[in-house]
Amino acid sequence: MQKFIGTGVALVTPFKEDLTVDFDALIKLVNFNIENGIKYLVINGTTGESSTITKEEKEQIIEVIVKTNNKRLPLVLGIGGNNTLEVVNELKARNLSEIDGILSVAPYYSKPTQEGFYQHFKAIAEATNKPIILYNVPGRTAKNMEPATTLRLAKDFSNIVAIKEAGNNQQQYNSLLKDKPAEFLIISGDDDLALGVALAGGSGVISVIGQAFPKEFSEMIQLGLEGKNIEAYKIHFKMMDIVDYIFAENNPAGIKTVLQELGICSNIVRLPLVKASTELQAKIAKYVADF
Template sequence: MQKFVGMGVALVTPFKKDLTVDFEALRKLVQFNIENGTDYLVINGTTGESATITKEEKQQIINTIVEVNNKRVPLVLGVGGNNTLEVVKELQTRDLSEIDGILSVAPYYSKPTQEGFYQHYKAIAEATEKPIILYNVPGRTAKNMEASTTLRLARDFSNIVAIKEAGNNQQQYYSLLKDKPEDFLIISGDDDLAIGVTLAGGSGVISVIGQAFPAEFSKMINLALEGKNTEAYKIHYKLMDIVDYIFEENNPAGIKTVLQELGVCSNYVRLPLVKATTQLSSKIANFVKHF
């Protein structure tokens, strides 16, 4: 699955002041990323505020990105949730003809057992022929999907091709890298750990900050994929502070503030999220000014 190697970005959903989707800004964001080296685009993930996007808006967002992309880079669509039957239903009823892969978040709130995780993803794998990227993010779901469960799924289902691991847990990354099937991809979901995971044998990152600095972050990841750690870490150190800033309060308020400073889109977010504070916005503006 070479199409998911390198730097994917978890796109924000830009909003206007009235909190409707800003499709003009979305077009600008997609074009900016494709022109500057992003390897693939992730639609309607956590960073896209999927929790507050309606079904109708989701389809409009997909249509817009498909049109702007024009088959230039692979597209991954977020289809996940804690109601397995609803996830399966969406996979079976939504037009996925222009989508290259599915990113499916681990069930949140319900706190399933490891067997529950397995059965949830088994149902998803059997509902579609599309390649599936598992998404483990215990900080949001309240339960960790253990490496043993991920590896069991990787071995049992040929269309489960990767995991976006976002537990900020280096030991779990190492366990996955050590025992994974040869063609199974370990993708970092942690911008701060992306370079180390890639150098250790990972396949890159699905990044938040990457959409604001696609040329630099994608170069860093590709250098790491080539084993050029000295050159890669130079870029990592240059971006370290802004990676910390964007997660200081909430995601995507931080990254939207960066994108506003870059003139890509506004910083509006939907409740229950709120804009970055004045203090954080000032730090971000200062970073962008001197980058």
């Protein structure tokens, strides 16, 4: 799955003052990332505020991104949840002809056993022939999918091609990298650990900050994939503060503040999220001005 190696970005959903989707800003964001080295785009992820997007808006967002992208980059669509049957039904019903892969989050809130995780993703894998990227983010789902479960799925289903691992746990990354099948991709979901994962044998990142600094972040990851650690860490050190800032309060309030400073979209988020605090906005504005 060469198309998912390097830097992908989890796109935000820009909003206007009246909280409707700002499609002009979305088009601007997509083109900015395509033109500056990003390898693939992820639609309808956590950073896109998928939990507060209506079904109608989701369809419009997908349509606009597909049209804007115009087959230039691979597209990954988030289709996941804790109602396995609903996820399976969406996969079977949706036209995925323009979509290159599915990002499917581990079931949240329900807190399944490891066998429950396995059976959930087994049902998903059997519902589509599209490549599937598992998404483990225990900080949001309240339950960790352990490496043994991930590797079992990787070995049992040929269309489960990768995991976006976002547990912010270096040891868990190492366990996955140590025992994974040769073609299975370990993708970092942690911007702060992404370079280290790439250097250790990972396949890249699905990034939040990358959509604001696509040229620099994708260059850093590429250097990491090539084993050029000294050059890569120069960029990593330059970006450490902004990565800390965007996750200091909530995501995507932080990254939307960065994108506002860059003139790409507003920093408006939908409740229950709120804008970054005045203090955090000031830190981000100074970083962007000095970058």
